[in-house]
Amino acid sequence: MKYLSLIIALLFFEACNQQPGAENNTADSAAIQNDVKPSERDSLSGINNSGETNNDTITNEEPANKVIVPGKSIGNIEIGMDDSGLEVFGKPDMSDAAMGKAWLTWYGKKPDEHNNKTQLNVYTAYKDTSMRAKTVQQIRTTSSFFETADGLHVYASLKDIKQQYPKLKKVAAYTDDGRKIDIYDAQQQGIAFEVVNANQQQICTGIIIHKSGVKVTQVYISLHPDMHVL
Secondary structure, three states, X not given: OXXXXXXXXXXXXXXXXXXXXXXXXXXXXXXXXXHOOHHHHHHHHOEOOOOOEOOOOOOOOOOOOOEEEOOOEEOOEEOOOEHHHHHHHOOOOEEEEEOOXXXXXXXXXXXXXXXXXXXXXXXXXXXXXXXOOEEEEEEEEOOOOOEEOOOOOOOOEHHHHHHHOOOOEEEEEEEEOOEEEEEEEEXXXXXXXEEEEEOOXXXXXEEEEEOOOOOOHHHHOOOOOXXXXX
């Protein structure tokens, strides 16, 4: 009987001194994980809350093309490119087409830094009299994301624009939502600017790229039929 009591006592003592096992370690690990904020977990995994990779994460994606080239392009849209190349942008939010010519419009997903809506407008028409292929013939943006190599973009002042284009000429005007918009064209370079009076300043609200040496109004008037050409 003494031996049985001794064995029971030894077993009880051993159980009390047993070290925590894998089950306890798992619980501790879960507790630590729950103490980490979701944003901190995302940063550790290389992904931010928007689902995009962080700056220190290696990616094969090329940086976005934000360059405006007078007479040639805005971003990846080029004057003279086949209209089939626009398919990568998805279906336009609005299309105004007639007689083989069309103005295609895409709206920005978010307002810009001044809480204004942005849009990209592309004019396409038949390349020649064969009427077999349509090409991009004019491009317009109201987004400040795009800029020229000299740093001109939407919201630049007319004063700064004229410093880069001394021969800039006012060529037309139209009214939009009760606001007068003047159009200044650097015809030989192939770039035009829409300008409004705001807070006693003349500010650019849109940039148009067209063929060099061709008047911007030759095509742009089709988007604003009420435009007054000077």
